[in-house]
Amino acid sequence: MTKYEQAASLLSAAGQTQVLRFFDQLSDKEQAALLDQVLDLDLSCLSALKNADPESRRGVISPLTAMQLPEIKARKSEFFEKGVSAIRNGEVAAVLLAGGMGTRLGSDAPKGMYDIGVTRPVFIFERLIENLLDVVRETGTMIPLVIMTSEKNDAATRAFLTEHAFFGYDPARVTFFVQDMAPCTDFDGRILLETPSRVATSPNGNGGWFSSMLRQGIVRALAAEGVKWLNVFAVDNVLQRIADPVFIGAVLDSGCASGSKVVRKACRDEKTGVMCLEDGRPSVIEYTEMSDELLDAKDENGDPAYNFGVILNYLFNMEELIRVADEDLSLHIARKKIPCIDDAGNKVDPKEPNGLKFELFILDLVKKLPGCLPFEVERAREFAPIKNRTGVDSVESARELCRLNGIEL
Ligand code: UTP
DSSP: OOHHHHHHHHHHHTTOGGGGTTGGGSOHHHHHHHHHHHHHOOTHHHHHHHHOOGGGSOOOEEOOOOBOHHHHHHTHHHHHHHHHHHHHTTOEEEEEEOOOOOGGGTOSSOGGGOBOOSSSOOBHHHHHHHHHHHHHHHHTOOOOEEEEEOTTTHHHHHHHHHHTGGGGOOGGGEEEEEOOEEEOBOTTSOBOEEETTEEOEEEOOTTOHHHHHHHTTHHHHHHHHTOOEEEEEETTBTTOOSSOHHHHHHHHHHTOSEEEEEEEOSSTTOSOOEEEEETTEEEEEOGGGOOHHHHHOBOTTSSBSSOEEEEEEEEEEHHHHHHTTTSOOOEEEEEEOOOEEOTTSOEEOOSSOOEEEEEEOGGGGGGGSSOEEEEEOOHHHHOOBOOBSSSTTBHHHHHHHHHHTTOOO
């Protein structure tokens, strides 16, 4: 079978023959590129779309409390010693999830390149690397740093970090990988074209990191170096502690296969996933799934029963991740604005959502693993996410939080 025949038969089986509708008008090079892209596409999201039944996904939800600040304070040195020793033994790597589109921030560049400085340039990547360097200095160990990018921002991210000499990190300890992409569709599940020779795709969410890392041989390389634990974190929290020895020590001590840094929710309706038990196992429930009943539930002290929000800073045992790597994560389907071309080949730059994007979420990994320690951190010291330009979780609020923590910008 020729590549064209393979692609055509794949698309026909999936009811997606419209993808090749401009094929005859393309140059040889464009034809080859489109066929390669089609043969590489993960079409599993399309069947998920057909079978989507979000209501039936959740098990029975009940409260799960966190290890809280007073206990952590009382056992700090014990946890610290354990964490430092794991880091010094080379058992911990840090994984930065930087493949997102950062659409809410409204910059075309990778989010980590955003300058949050006031009197001098201070880039988000710089802040994160400075935070990690604190632990490098404390432990005398250059922790392996793995950076996930996407097709859309890989080249810009690498060029930027190289140009800035990795803000003092040892480039030999930094590994990049590109996350997988998922096709975008219209509301009827028909794959959209970005150009006549290119399928519209988007990064497959922050939950695809481990499968991409595994397929690209990075997990094998880390395991060969003796890495056992991965501290996975988001690009946008400029105050977070990365490879925090106290957190690592507490998770190791707990015997759990994972840990999640959590903060007390700022208010009842804060848009954050919260830790809970699902059918008796630690899990994370998204804010969109929180019913009034769950939001109003109280514990025995009269405090909100679901009060510990995740901040996308997790520690995962790598062997356990490998063990569950074949199990599917739930696919999340979102209505988004997707630049594309119409049936006549004209460019469409939508002002309203015009199609669907498919994403995997890291929070769905938690319930796959045996045990998760929710580990409370102080919001004002460790949580300054930058999602928007102004207002809640913005450049403005993060600047203020940095100032309160004595970080000069
Ligand atoms: P968000 O869910 O805030 O998404 O990402 P985003 O793409 O950065 O921003 P918006 O929603 O478009 O405004 C949380 C973390 O997950 C990473 C992001 O880079 C960020 O660190 N992420 C998200 C990925 O690495 N890949 C993805 O496909 C999505």
